[in-house]
Amino acid sequence: MEEIVQVVGERIRNFRKERGLSQEELAHQASLHNTYIGQLERGEKNATIESLYKITNALGITLEELFHNTQTGPKANSLEITQIISLLENKSKKDQHTLLQLLELLVNWKDNN
Structure with missing residues (x-):
């Protein structure tokens, strides 16, 4: 939970x-x-439905959009993946592409060692 x-x-x-x-x-x-x-945002509090409704209205999204792809099973993103996405989302497309290439190089290097 x-x-x-x-x-x-x-x-x-x-x-x-x-x-x-x-x-x-x-x-x-x-x-x-x-x-x-x-x-x-830090996961320290469990939001009420009323709070989530207020937040989604303020963000201009639906509750459905907030919960879309929030599965927590084996296919769910780990906290680390979510943090990586957060780090990259505000970068330019060029920087994202460069960082993706670096990540691919690191993964390939790790797989071969």
Whole structure:
């Protein structure tokens, strides 16, 4: 259960960053406290349905979009993969391409050792 809380928090953070909002701005628009938004994004708090509804409205998305692909089974992204995605999402396409090539080189090197 803890993993889904983490995944939902990451999804909230990703949607918020995509929209160029700070935690404070999202909290204001959702009529929630900014520390609560931070706790949700870090997976420290389990959100209520009402809070999720307010957050999705403030982000301009549906609850369905928030929970799309949030599976937590064997195919779910690990926390590390989610963190890698978060690091890369604000980089330029050129930087993403370069970092992908570096990652491929590292994986190939690791597989051959």
